[in-house]
Amino acid sequence: MTTTVITAEAPASPPAPRKRKAAGGSQLWRYLIVRLLLILPTVFILVTMVFILMRTIGDPITAALGGRLSAVQLQERIHAAGYDRPILVQYFEYLGQIFTGNFGTTISDNQPVTKVLLTYGGATLELAFYALIVAFIVGIPLGMLAAYFRDKWPDALFRVFAILCYATPVFFAGLLLKLVFSVWLGILPVSGRASTSTELDIELLPHPTGIYLIDAIQTGNPANLADVLTHAILPGIALGLLTAGIFLRLVRTNVIGTLSADYVDAARSRGVSEYRLVRRHAYKPALIPIITVIGLQIALLLGGAVLTETTFEWKGLGFMLAQYLGARDFVAVQGIVALLAVVVAVTNFIVDVIAALIDPRVRY
């Protein structure tokens, strides 16, 4: 067990001195490897932290079943699950389990956490995907316009819009959208991922992916696809607007920076159209910091997904997390949080790799 700890901690120190010596074509590889190794301490620290925090309030079985079992039964359950052993032994066992991909078994409904993740992860992924699409469609063009009309009224309008997007909690945005489009106008469904008939069709599929968009296409019935998409509109917008506000602000800042660059003046003096100037010359270099920030947005999206899923009864990981929290099933909570830590660390790595591939300066 100790070996996992050593491998996890080791990469924390070497990268800094090594970076300076690096030279030549191997730099990209070196950067990628160091960055890859940095995933380990990140995940290790978060998992350790969550483990320690969750154990300071006692063992999970008492927390979940406290009032419902007699003291003797409780002791038996605790002993059977091994929660009466020294905390260090439990900790190393937990690390080893995580290393082999075992995130524990939930107490309230006795399912492996990995199975919960596989069943509901797809839904969260799908929601995050819709949200990112909304964020791109709304955030990037408006950000470019705001930068172009800097300090004029369109800029003020778009910026206030961006701040409003950011200032509105996703669940309030969700409730408002529901109120207007589902209750008052009655044109979009109130909650859920699909109607019952569509869900039945999807359950009959030989290989459902859990991502309803793909499953609905698999059923071959256009009505199912339309049903899934109409259910996705409101949650997608609610979660997407939050990120759209951040994108807008970021695109604006960066395009303002590049619009004042010499090469933009040069292009303008050559007679390049204003549209092309913004769309190509100023926008492309401004994109690099945005790609990096998308990595950070993944964490925000996951946090927002918990709230959005609760608002719309969208049965994904966030919804389940809220359910398990309500049931005080801390093994499940710990498992889901640990897995999300892995997801966040890996996405950040992927984003950094993309940024390094696009912009050589990042590698140094």
Next chain:
Amino acid sequence: MAIDTADQGVALTPRRPLWTRIPVVHQVRQSVGLQRGMLVAGLIIVAIFVLTSIFAPLLAPFGYSQLSDAHGNFGAQKPPSGAHLLGTTVGGYDVLSRVIWGSQTALFVIVVAIVLSIFAGVLLGVVSGYLGGWLDRILVVVCDAIYAFPTLLLAIVMSIVISGGRSNLVGGVFAAAISITVVFIPQYFRVIRAETVRIKAEAFVESAKVLGASSGRIMFRHILRNATRTLPLIFTLNASEAILTLAGLGFLGFGIEPTSAAEWGYDLNKSISDVTSGIWWTSVFPGLAIVLAVLGMTLVGESLNDLADPRLRTRRRAVGSPPPAPTSDTAPEASTDVVGDLALEVRE
């Protein structure tokens, strides 16, 4: 402060009066046009928010947990009327009163959370940045790990640990505030540490060392006072995030009991089913309160951010008068970018 520009004859320029050097006042004077409009609008909203929370006992028509008055019970889900200007909730509380009292809870949490995280974050940042070594490395990696993680999830875990879910006013406020603190420490840490690393190399630190000043004195007299320039900016941005996190916790059922204090997120959670049946007043008003409070603080924070960034600062057009001389207070390289030893991630 007169470090960077010592060779520009700062010593000859008389210092400006004290009140123009107070952080926010200085920025209001520095801003022009649209930027000033946004900053002033934000300040007004924040002022209203703070005044509402201070005078909540006078402003609110009823108590936050009051269910009845001389005319009997309020009744549940009553639409807005003369007796209850914003209607009543599903639990039979007066919506207007809960919205007003809610501002007090929010302010409590912000103040406690920010004070705690500034203390911890600034202290760790200065010590870690100045001493360096293995302690610094570990703290950086730990803070990076926390920073990358969804804030709400971390706050949930913390609130379970601290209060086991939900509790009374004092316990609940502290649970929420400490949960938020843990999330914010890395942000203060990163900024202060980066500033410390930069200032550490300045000549005046070296001369203090030569004079025999102790590490503690250098850290807290020489470095700390120069490293706090960006604090008002993070402060305002964090205050808005604190409100959102508190509301998020309340919405998921980890907030404060309705009998202990009014909390906007809790009220919104209870209104989910109301919305489906077309009852709008229970969700719209607490929601708007959150939006306004966050909007005000974000407007202030964004404006301060833009004013600190020379690329984004709108400059006053020089009409007849000579351009203002560069003053020592507005070091143009002030930025919140953090470039640590492990600067492998470029962040906003």
